[in-house]
Amino acid sequence: xAITYESIATTTMTTASPAVTFSSIPQTFTDLxxxxxxxxxxxPTSFGTGIxxxxxxxxxxxxxxxxxxxxxxxxxxxxxxxxxxxxSGPTAASTFNLIRINIGNYSSASIYKxxxxxxxxxxxxxxITPGLWRSNSAITSITITPYDDNSTGFATxxxxxxxxxxxx
Amino acid sequence: xxxxxxxxxxxxxxxxxxxxxxxxxxxxxxxxxVVLISARSTGVDPNIMIRFNSSSSNFSQKRxxxxxxxxxxxxxxxxxxxxxxxxxxxxxxxxxxxxxVSNYGSSNYKSLSSDATGENNAxxxxxxxxxxxxxxxxxxxxxxxxxxxxxxxxxxxxxxx
Numbered sequence: 001x002a003i004t005y006e007s008i009a010t011t012t013m014t015t016a017s018p019a020v021t022f023s024s025i026p027q028t029f030t031d032l033x034x035x036x037x038x039x040x041x042x043x044p045t046s047f048g049t050g051i052x053x054x055x056x057x058x059x060x061x062x063x064x065x066x067x068x069x070x071x072x073x074x075x076x077x078x079x080x081x082x083x084x085x086x087x088s089g090p091t092a093a094s095t096f097n098l099i100r101i102n103i104g105n106y107s108s109a110s111i112y113k114x115x116x117x118x119x120x121x122x123x124x125x126x127x128i129t130p131g132l133w134r135s136n137s138a139i140t141s142i143t144i145t146p147y148d149d150n151s152t153g154f155a156t157x158x159x160x161x162x163x164x165x166x167x168x
Numbered sequence: 169x170x171x172x173x174x175x176x177x178x179x180x181x182x183x184x185x186x187x188x189x190x191x192x193x194x195x196x197x198x199x200x201x202v203v204l205i206s207a208r209s210t211g212v213d214p215n216i217m218i219r220f221n222s223s224s225s226n227f228s229q230k231r232x233x234x235x236x237x238x239x240x241x242x243x244x245x246x247x248x249x250x251x252x253x254x255x256x257x258x259x260x261x262x263x264x265x266x267x268x269v270s271n272y273g274s275s276n277y278k279s280l281s282s283d284a285t286g287e288n289n290a291x292x293x294x295x296x297x298x299x300x301x302x303x304x305x306x307x308x309x310x311x312x313x314x315x316x317x318x319x320x321x322x323x324x325x326x327x328x329x
């Protein structure tokens with residue numbers, strides 16, 4: 001069996017942490033898949049998850065959101081953002097927010113990077129969010145931080161796994 | 169690097185159909201589970217219900233549903249997790265569903281993500297995205313699926329864990 005779906009790195013929080021970074025990402029795959037299971041470490045009034053590539057804090061991120069709250073379906077756009085926003089992050093005990101992000105052609109030095117996020121949190125919404133990072137740089141690092149950059153961060157038990165997909 | 173996407177088992181429904189598709193004795197050695205279902209119902213209910221450890225209790229969800237012309241959201245579907253085409257849909261068509269279960273062996277509640285559709289050649293077709301939660305701290309050792317309204321899975325339906 002050809003090995004086409006490989007775990008590059010995985011991290012599970014044993015203590016609360018404000019951020020997780022995957023660095024030195026190998027450039028040998030065709031696509032990346034980031035799977036995140038998170039819960040807020042406290043009960044902030046606004047909590048979410050932001051993702052940056054190569055530590056870029058410029059206004060180079062955009063997204064189109066379609067979400068369902070259980071009672072309404074909503075779509076909206078965000079452009080010129082300083083990170084890719086996804087999820088709200090549940091605070092209920094033992095409940096984790098599941099996020100899956102597919103990142104295509106991440107090693108290209110010729111195109112902007114597009115990706116597709118699925119975010120599922122029964123305490124908040126189910127959503128699908130395509131995003132764009134306006135950079136021709138190959139993605140060599142991914143940083144996941146709380147939306148508001150507060151120090152409460154991600155709770156113990158939150159897990160982060162980066163997979164690489166290789167053409168068979 | 170190790171092989172990280174491993175097929176545990178596949179079930180293919182034979183002639184006569186099947187009331188249940190079940191995976192038992194799931195190894196505890198993985199981090200996440202992914203189930204792919206290709207299914208057709210013998211009746212006119214497209215909903216496929218999931219069971220963990222034979223339990224149909226403590227499931228909740230929020231869902232987006234689109235039929236090709238509008239999109240709505242609902243949160244009252246319990247353990248509905250996948251979609252099948254109907255016996256009255258275009259012949260030889262089967263619904264497609266992907267269910268992702270993270271940290272299935274943990275002592276926390278289990279979060280699921282599901283994408284499903286019953287694509288066919290009719291005027292309308294439903295597709296859905298779902299956030300699901302099984303509010304149970306037990307490790308998942310078995311996963312089963314039953315068709316809505318007590319219909320069966322039609323022949324050639326498949327599920328892979």
